[in-house]
Amino acid sequence: MSVPEIFLLLGLAFSIGGAIVLPLLTETLVPRALAIFGSAAAACLLATSALLLLGHSSLTIHLVTLPLLGTLRLHIGGLSAFFSLTLGISFLPAYLFSDGYMRRYQGHFRTRNFASFFLLLLPTCFMVLAAGDVITFLLFWRIMSLLASLTIVLENTREPVGPAGYLFLSMNEAGIIVVTVALLIMAGFSGGHIGFAAIAASMHNVSAPWRWIFFLMLFFGFSTKAGLVPVSSWLPRAHPLAPANASAILSGALVNFGIYGIIRFVAILLPSTGPLPGLIVLIVGALSALIGILFATIESDIKKMLAHSTIENMGIIAVNIGMALVFTAEHLPVLASIAYIVALYHMLNHSAYKTLLFLGAGSIDQHVGTRNMNRLGGLLKRMPVIGATFLIGALAIAAMPPLNGFVTEWLTLQNILRSEEIPSALCRVIFALCGTGLALGAALAVTCFLKAFAMSFLGMPRSQNAADAREADFSAKAPMLALAALCLVLGVGATWIIPGISRAVPQLADHHATAALVPPFFAAHPPNPPFKPQFISGFKTIGAGVGAGVIPARGLVILHQGGKSNPVVYAMSTFYMAIILALIMAATWVMIRLVCRRSRAAIGAPWAGGMRDLAPEMTYSATGFSNPVRVIFQTFFSAGQREDSKVAVESHFRTAIRREQSDVYLFDRIFLAPIAICAVAISRLLARIHRPSVVNAYAAWVFVILLVALVVNRLL
Amino acid sequence: MIDSNLSATPSALPALAAALGNSVVWQAPADPLHAPIAAADNFVTIVLSCEPENLPLVVRTLTEDADFRFAAIIPCEEGSSFIVAYWFYRSAGHLRVKLRVRVDAAAPTVPSISAIAHAADWHERQAEDLFGLIFSSHPKLGDFVLHEQWREGVNPMRRQFDHAPLATDADPPMPWSPETILETPGAFVMPIGPVYSDYAESAQFFLETVGEDVVRMIPRFFYKYRAVEKLAEGQSIAQVLLKVERFSGTSAVAHAICFSQAVEQITAVDPPPRAQAIRLLLAELERIRHHLSVLSDVCHSTGMIVPSAQVDILEEQMLRLSCRIGGHRYLYGLVIPGGLRRNIEDDQLQLLADEVQRLRSQAAELFSQLQFTSSFLDRFEGVGITPLEKTKNLGLVGPVARASNLAGDLRIAMPYGYYHHIPAFPEALETEGDGYARIRVLFHEIDSSAEIIRATALSIPPGEHALTALTLAGGEALGAVEAPNGAAFHGVNLAPSGTVRRLALITPSFTNWHGFHLAAENFAFQDFPIMMATFGLSMAESDR
Amino acid sequence: MANWFFSGLFSRVVTTRYPASPEIAPGTTPGRPVGQQANSELAASAAAAMCPVGAIGAHGRDTTVTLSQCVHCQACRQQPGIAWQNDYQWAAAIPPSDSHRSQPVPRAFKKSLHIRIVDGGSCDSVLNEIKQLGKPFYNMHKLGFFITPSPRHADVLMLTGPVTRHMEAALKATYDAMPHPKWVIAVGSCAISGCVFGSDLMTALHSPPIVPIDVVVPGCPPPPLAILHGLMILAGREGELPPEPAIPVVPADPELRKVTSPEMSP
């Protein structure tokens, strides 16, 4: 038995054992036990995947051979290992966080059941990733959905929570039903073999229309799980209602499964049918990114805002996958491989900072009692560690250098610019438009998270609870500090991370992009075989060689070595940035100390126009801060997004102006609402058919359907 | 609905008497059916009294049927009761109505008339703060004139109020927050002031908003409350005149004339014609200067450097002209009860006429240039609209009202002093009621004032510039003058010894600030200074 | 816009040359009463009696005028015993006392003083006169005086009005919000003495004053040039001022024009 296998078994043992033990414990012991069992299991699984990834190895386990369906097996290759890594990054802190956080539910809700479900979620998720055949995959996927929806409904007595669980479950089911049908048909084409490898092999013989059908079914089926448009509105409705530790998992880890499905089945199993599918993925991704961040920006519930931003990040990942598909179809394997790396890298980043932010939101919720940013404020003084780590998460998600979000946003946008190498003009135009959308989204993300941090942590407390808040305990601080550090490491260490991720990619693009993305400029011995000396010296003149002797790795992230005329397209180094930033800060500090050596700093109240005291209701609210965005994009949200109703009581002595506002999600209105109407109409029709009084008609319908089935069978 | 009988002059009084029935007691004229109708060029003051419970009915008849406009509520403490005087006026028939309501000082409750005549709203709130009068069914009493430093139940205008112990030593100050009415998640108020902007007067505004656009504006005034009316009590006319001139220095002449007018009414004297004519010239000169100052602020509010500099030059020229002919840049100290302190010689009047004509052409030139500057018009057109209906309802006055097509210039509606003797001039009316309409009104008034000065300055009657002596008399009167900002009323009550027993200053800024919220509703942040500038109102005049 | 450009370009420069040379244009100042030797003791006491605010004092045949109380009512314009002087350089620095001794304006600040105005309940006219300072005729910016909206950037607090009770806290807050070193200039008689509005009801005659005053500019309202003079004194730039008196004293001429007093005769 290999080391990874041992860790795997240990992990499974911890979580399943924990799930069995937990219901037997008293309520007071549950949080601590959950944290211990969960983090042990997560750490073991993290170790398994890290070992597999670092060791370039894969793990295959045969489970059982079923009489009709064939062998069920687990196979953990590079891709699965990478995904389970992100799983661990999200689960481990969330489990640790549970220790302090779950106490708020004691005595109010059934935390024991929740804890068992929550513990079982990790191995189930891992099994989905490890599945090597269709049946195992679908089976564990189902269990995963069920467990996840059970964790959402912990606070089941609160009004919208129950429906949110059902919404989550039904949306996941809707997606997976489509996927199931597609996968079963695909298995049919491969002669009943359910192994992924066998299906992949058989797909090369499948005709283009079938490939298209599979693509559409699989992509939109999985994109439902990832929260991509058009079926995205369930995500901000369901995720925020779970307890914060579960929300962190849902947004930090579980949405990744949509991406996993798309990569595993669309990108790997289906052979390319030209650039069009890629373009569809690209457009869906760009739209999701834009819509996600727009709704996030105008949201004032901190968890809902984070859920909307999840849609944005999934969109960015989808954009990269779409680009990869297009580049593959256009035979640009280097670019395709870069795009895959960026997609996976961004997913990793997202898992890190989204978990961090959700845990922060949970801490706020726990210690202030509200998630409404309009009622927060001034928390930095009261919760300094939570505030500082939340700030790092916010900066990272807003793509501020040198943090991790910046690396992938930058690479995404640069990669879009590389579309000039695609011959088709249409593709280039679409790339350009999507790039514009993403750039706008990036700008909005800054607004959004500036608001999130400023409105929660800066200024005056806008409610008594916020004024009375106190710092969270160690079990919240430790995972958040670790995640903040991870965000920094993932950003600064981009040149170390990228080669690691590229190990997961070759089965996607048949190409190692490391050399193109992070050329071994200064670290390799002998240095830089692929590059001509004059090219390197040209680079050194612009300062790329600074610190070469000190930095123990590839210094720069370089997008692409490009053609002859344009050898290097863009170069960037978060490592250097971090150093320069640190130097600037240090220099500023020194300068301030020097200048102010002899003067005394006077600390006074903020200038409030000479008012006696500035009340909290006289400071900017979160809604107010983002209202310009709402106004600017009003046409985009279009009518129905908000409703104003003005109540004037007596024309002169008005006592109230009431404004109500209801959010209708864009795609709900234009996409889901018609479907819902159709579905209701169809079910009415069916209900009429089923009416027992008209037995004859019923019999006639059965006959007609039989006939149709026979005819179809004959024709095929 | 205006009953034609009620508005036609000859039968006005009998018709009014019939409409009011026996809900009022006629005090002057005692017999309205046979009262002599005064000459058309002078006004008639009708004095009525009624029981508090009849008040709403009477006010409704006066304002809705008989087309009277609300002027003022002037409470006065007499012995153990309050006499609350409600003043109304109308130009048809040149009538003024003084409606007296007597209430016991121990339980001073009067029905509120604000729902009928909205213009009375702030008058009632002010009387509640200063006198402790209670206006039943008024929804918003309290915290108006007196701020949070004052204890509840302290009414500084009451006679028994003692100056000596400081009334403001409530320690610590009462907590105060603006009364917000916007109910929507994320709504907040943006405080402005009391110390804000470069040269702004002290006042506070709370902009109720959910970000980006402002839904409503809540003002907080009386930061500059100097209690002029209280200080005046028991002082000599000369002393009070100093205060009346100085509480709002940019309209000093108008207020001095208004106060003098009231004193002259009580003492039943007419200043000599020359004094009246020169008063008119001074008042028009002041109007021109005041409007130029407002226009300068208007141009500054849009950041248009050149036009504002041009207007500034004209304004300073007018200030210098005032100083040359009147000895003081704001024409302080010239108007006194009974005439003028000093004669202004004909050669100086010639100078006035010449200079004003020069200015007139320059202002016209400026106006025509501004009219074709689109970046200027963009900022004013459709900004801060006061619709006519509401303007009427809130009883707005002055250029602000005229921009909404509401006539009521007292120089025309109720000519006083020398305005009887000058050629008729049109009232500068505009219909849109927006910022641009207000600017046009200001320019038109500059022009018409210049025309009045041209037509009058060189044909001033010779003679004395003042009465040599005034006969002392006690009594009560209301002075009414069209100040640069609109109708100003001074209620003066003199003791027989000649000291002032009660002074009430009803200023156009007070009246119009009340209506400012009409314009300041659902606007963009950046339009706020522009709206303030086009209203051109003064805190000093409003706060007193 | 083009026409504005040219009309601005071709406008005459109107800015005063003060303090480089005295401003002699008529109408820039109302002038001020100054004490004189009257013909008789009786005339002196008559002059003292006729001032409605008691700004005139009589000592034998000599009269004195306390300018910080004068409200420019013009009553004494032709009064025997009072001379009316058409100048404007009448601002004065308050001599340092034990309670307040402000440091002189450092060199670096002399030609760049930033001023925050606090309206403590003044009439509009004094604010309007301050406003004129920023306008073409006076243009104080060329002398290095600037108005700033934020007290955080201000060196000088310019106080107008008698400081109403409602403005007390705001004035204090503004002064406290200003960084050191800071100075206060009181503009207008009512800011100095409360004047006709000084009462213990709404405008306390603050003693000690809420903010320590360094320079006073009497007048009701003081003309722009007087305020400019006050700022020059505050900045310690007396050396740049033109020699006094800028305009010769106009002697009183009792026969010139008849003046009526507003007092009533019984």
Ligand code: SF4
């Ligand atoms: S001008 Fe008036 S206030 Fe000044 S000293 Fe003469 S009389 Fe007194």
